[in-house]
Amino acid sequence: MSKLRVAVLGAKGRIGSEAVRAVEAADDMELVAALGRDDKLETLVESKAQVVVELTTPASVMGNLDFCVRHGIHVVVGTTGWTDERLAQLGTSLAASPETGVLIAPNFSIGAVLGMKFAQQAARYFESVEVIELHHPDKVDAPSGTATRTAQLIATARAEAGCAPQPDATVTALDGARGANVDGVPVHSIRLRGLLAHQQVLLGGEGETLTIRHDSMHHRSFMPGILLGVRRVVSAPGLTYGLENFLDLG
Ligand SMILES: NC(=O)C1=CN([C@@H]2O[C@H](COP(=O)(O)OP(=O)(O)OC[C@H]3O[C@@H](n4cnc5c(N)ncnc54)[C@H](O)[C@@H]3O)[C@@H](O)[C@H]2O)C=CC1
Numbered sequence: 001m002s003k004l005r006v007a008v009l010g011a012k013g014r015i016g017s018e019a020v021r022a023v024e025a026a027d028d029m030e031l032v033a034a035l036g037r038d039d040k041l042e043t044l045v046e047s048k049a050q051v052v053v054e055l056t057t058p059a060s061v062m063g064n065l066d067f068c069v070r071h072g073i074h075v076v077v078g079t080t081g082w083t084d085e086r087l088a089q090l091g092t093s094l095a096a097s098p099e100t101g102v103l104i105a106p107n108f109s110i111g112a113v114l115g116m117k118f119a120q121q122a123a124r125y126f127e128s129v130e131v132i133e134l135h136h137p138d139k140v141d142a143p144s145g146t147a148t149r150t151a152q153l154i155a156t157a158r159a160e161a162g163c164a165p166q167p168d169a170t171v172t173a174l175d176g177a178r179g180a181n182v183d184g185v186p187v188h189s190i191r192l193r194g195l196l197a198h199q200q201v202l203l204g205g206e207g208e209t210l211t212i213r214h215d216s217m218h219h220r221s222f223m224p225g226i227l228l229g230v231r232r233v234v235s236a237p238g239l240t241y242g243l244e245n246f247l248d249l250g
């Protein structure tokens with residue numbers, strides 16, 4: 001069986017360099033390009049890449065995606081910074097290249113995906129829910145893509161269940177004291193040397209709380225999800241949002 005021809009964009013970055021090693025080690029994949037900020041995207045075409053793993057920055061991802069989709073190259077995207085406007089722009093590109101697949105995964109780690117799913121399931125049963133995400137201080141975006149997506153999933157689950165707005169008697173507060181408001185869910189961002197990627201979802205009801213916590217201690221935690229995404233995106237045309245769509249979570 002021929003190997004999948006895979007390229008990594010952002011290959012010198014923290015997660016990109018780990019992804020390069022993971023693709024090289026995968027029996028069913030061949031690393032055909034490992035590109036950084038100053039490399040030419042045309043290399044992706046010249047190297048006949050079938051799948052690009054996009055791990056750059058929120059400032060770079062849209063241009064890279066546009067190039068790949070125009071050239072019919074499937075993309076597994078880990079880069080953050082997704083907004084409704086960006087998703088709509090991607091939808092327009094994909095409409096012109098309907099056989100191309102793009103997976104956007106706010107988080108590739110299996111534990112984080114499960115944590116998001118559990119939070120989504122629990123959200124309707126508690127009066128209060130807040131998200132705390134904790135990352136290394138070199139991260140350029142806040143809140144994290146994972147926390148934003150978690151809050152959106154929680155908010156949708158609560159809206160569908162007809163939950164009342166969360167109780168919060170705050171009348172005066174310093175700017176930021178109650179975190180960022182993502183669809184009505186407060187999201188708090190910690191940046192601390194020594195950390196990598198961590199998240200807690202705190203749920204509270206009368207006389208009880210539930211905390212769902214996930215910790216990524218090494219970038220290796222993201223690799224099985226990236227490899228799964230590469231294997232699956234080639235037969236998933238259009239946009240897939242969330243690795244959970246490629247997992248049999250029931
Ligand atoms: N979905 C997930 O599970 C994960 C997502 N991430 C996300 O991945 C992104 C990268 O994170 P890190 O590796 O920590 O950042 P980083 O700053 O270490 O790496 C980014 C790399 O991309 C390069 N780059 C910038 N523009 C480029 C371009 N146009 N073409 C090619 N390379 C370019 C930079 O020079 C740098 O080497 C962030 O958005 C982060 O949030 C990180 C870890 C896990």
Ligand SMILES: O=C(O)C1=N[C@H](C(=O)O)C[C@H](O)C1
Binds near residue numbers: 080145197
């Ligand atoms: O920048 C990171 O490190 C991470 N980014 C992603 C995010 O913003 O959610 C995924 C993970 O949290 C690591």
